[in-house]
Ligand SMILES: Nc1ncnc2c1ncn2[C@@H]1O[C@H](COP(=O)(O)OP(=O)(O)OP(=O)(O)O)[C@@H](O)[C@H]1O
């Protein structure tokens with residue numbers, strides 16, 4: 348297998364978002380969980396997205412795991428590696444976008460790396476280096492209240508300067524609009540000044556196509572699914588990849604019981620949970636009881652198991668920003684997050700042992716904890732439920748399963764029923 352594109356995603360939902368985008372753009376794509384073991388049978392593909400759970404871990408660990416993934420991808424012929432980050436640039440001043448970018452850049456000897464989280468299909472646009480989420484700057488969006496990495500600065504040049512050892516430049520929209528040669532010239536100018544990375548503006552998909560053409564000539568880029576779209580279209584338009592029509596199926600139906608788990612506290616997920624209450628039983632976990640170890644996961648299982656035969660259920664830890672802040676003040680941000688993720692993983696594991704074969708999970712960290720516990724090594728990409736969220740079919744796992752891993756902010760108000768309708 349010679350890869351046209353290698354990707355390293357810093358969380359599992361982000362990885363399936365990117366795998367979905369690449370698939371829709373004509374690349375045969377598989378998503379792996381971590382660096383694949385040698386005996387994992389992978390189909391012949393154009394792109395592999397290695398999913399890491401490296402967004403919120405210590406920076407040194409994120410660097411070493413990303414470098415291991417890069418080595419594996421380059422070893423399979425990937426000339427270009429995309430480091431997939433969140434379209435809302437989720438990170439803290441301690442990392443991990445800057446440190447991972449610096450390490451991968453050093454490994455491949457890239458002079459200046461293009462960086463953009465723009466993903467217009469989901470309302471993420473970048474102008475003059477400022478990230479907008481819908482109509483508002485990042486720091487006024489719900490991301491200001493994110494439980495793990497609240498985002499308080501929409502100027503990504505400033506944000507990345509605080510994380511990276513290299514200087515950060517800007518390639519503005521006026522340059523992008525002038526086309527690929529103008530971007531090449533600006534990038535060369537920045538590289539000539541010793542500037543090692545540049546935030547590049549993008550508002551429309553056509554901007555990402557221009558960016559993709561230039562990025563594909565380099566060894567490394569950093570961004571969300573938008574730049575993935577640009578790279579994929581560039582690989583197809585330059586004939587490096589033969590466009591494959593995206594498969595609209597994930598194979599034979601798996602049947603079995605269905606359940607949903609929500610650990611995301613995003614505004615979108617809170618709305619989706621509220622809407623799900625109308626169509627399925629919903630259990631709201633008590634997050635404080637999870638942290639103090641008072642049998643909350645067992646309570647959830649006792650509640651869920653008798654109901655599953657009747658139809659899907661939803662178990663949610665999600666709370667409002669005020670409640671999240673109060674819990675974190677009492678127990679610490681990382682301890683609270685970790686305990687809740689592990690409780691979700693415990694619940695998922697027992698649900699699968701009880702016959703659940705169709706599982707919807709909301710939240711990147713939550714999905715990471717669940718998929719790790721289920722020991723699923725990889726996924727094939729099926730139909731799209733919502734922008735950035737495909738149906739996934741587990742490969743190499745103990746049970747034949749369908750999953751949907753929803754990024755916290757993605758999906759329409761009826762996401763849970765939309766997902767279950769497509770997961771047969
Ligand atoms: N009620 C709660 N109070 C505090 N923290 C919570 C609560 N419920 C969940 N969490 C934690 O908040 C974090 C949510 O992160 P997660 O990545 O799962 O969702 P997200 O950030 O909205 O999604 P994404 O990363 O895909 O955008 C997890 O660590 C989770 O355990």
Ligand SMILES: O=C(O)[C@@H](O)C(=O)CO
Pocket residue numbers: 358360361362364365432433434435466571572711735754755
């Ligand atoms: O880019 C995004 O917003 C998502 O794919 C994601 O990474 C959320 O965790």
